[in-house]
Amino acid sequence: MSQSNYDVRIALVEDDPLLRKEIFYHLKETGFQVFGVANGKSLDELLITEPIDIFILDLTLPGEDGLSIARRIRHSIPKVGIVMMTARGSTADRVKGYESGADIYLYKPVSPEELTAGLHSLMRRLNMGVLNKRWKLRLKDRSITGPAEWQRAILTNSEKVLMVGLIQAPNHTLENEVIVEILSQRSGSEDMGKRALESLVSRLRRKLGEISEPGSDVALKSVWGVGYQLCIAVDIEP
Structure with a gap:
C-alpha cells in the first residue's frame, strides 16, 4: 500500500453496482x-462538499454521459485528473474521450493492476507544473494561501466549508439556498437567514481582499x- 495514496481523493462514477x-x-x-456514485447528478x-483530485468516469451512464461530465469537470476544475473507462475501443471513441478532457482512456474489463498503475502515472503528472503559483485551501488548519508568502489567512469552519463548496461547484458558483x-449540514451551524x-x-470576502494583490x-x-461566485483558482489540500 502506498502511503502517498492517502492524500488522493477519487470520485468513481459507475452505474453498474457490482463493478462500482x-x-x-x-x-x-x-x-x-x-467516493462511489452512479451518475452525474x-x-x-x-x-458540493467533497474535494476531489481524480475522477474515474464510465463513458456510458444513465442521463449525462461520461464525455459530457468530463468536459464540464475539465472546464470548472482544470487541474484534476480524469480517467475514462469504456467498452468502446474504436479510435474515434478514444479521440472523443481525450477531446472531452480525459487524461487516461482505459478499456473494460480493466484489471485492478492496470487501473492502479494508471492512477499512479497520473498522480506523477499532476504533481508537475506550476501548482505553487495557485491559491491553496488547506483543510487541516483552515488556511488559504496565495502565490506569495504574505498571502495567508485563517478561516472559520463555516468559511472553509463555503470555500470548498464554491471551489467544487460548476463555474465555482453556488445558489444562496x-x-x-x-x-x-457540514459546519454544525444552525440554519441561517439571508x-x-x-x-x-x-x-470571507474581506479576508480574501486583504491577502490579494x-x-x-x-x-x-x-x-x-x-x-455567489469564486473568481480565483484554488487547489484544495488535506
Whole structure:
C-alpha cells in the first residue's frame, strides 16, 4: 500500500453496482480515499462538499454521459485528473474521450493492476507544473494561501466549508439556498437567514481582499438573483 495514496481523493462514477463496488474496494485497499456514485447528478451533489483530485468516469451512464461530465469537470476544475473507462475501443471513441478532457482512456474489463498503475502515472503528472503559483485551501488548519508568502489567512469552519463548496461547484458558483444547506449540514451551524449569510460572505470576502494583490479583481462576487461566485483558482489540500 502506498502511503502517498492517502492524500488522493477519487470520485468513481459507475452505474453498474457490482463493478462500482469491486473497483471501490480495490482502491480503498490500495490506500486511496474513494467516493462511489452512479451518475452525474449524484456526482454534482458529492462535489458540493467533497474535494476531489481524480475522477474515474464510465463513458456510458444513465442521463449525462461520461464525455459530457468530463468536459464540464475539465472546464470548472482544470487541474484534476480524469480517467475514462469504456467498452468502446474504436479510435474515434478514444479521440472523443481525450477531446472531452480525459487524461487516461482505459478499456473494460480493466484489471485492478492496470487501473492502479494508471492512477499512479497520473498522480506523477499532476504533481508537475506550476501548482505553487495557485491559491491553496488547506483543510487541516483552515488556511488559504496565495502565490506569495504574505498571502495567508485563517478561516472559520463555516468559511472553509463555503470555500470548498464554491471551489467544487460548476463555474465555482453556488445558489444562496444551496450554501445555507451546505453550512447547516457540514459546519454544525444552525440554519441561517439571508442577513447571516451576507455577513459570512462579507467576512470571507474581506479576508480574501486583504491577502490579494493591490488592484486585483474581486475574489468573491455576488451573482444577482443566484448567489455567489469564486473568481480565483484554488487547489484544495488535506
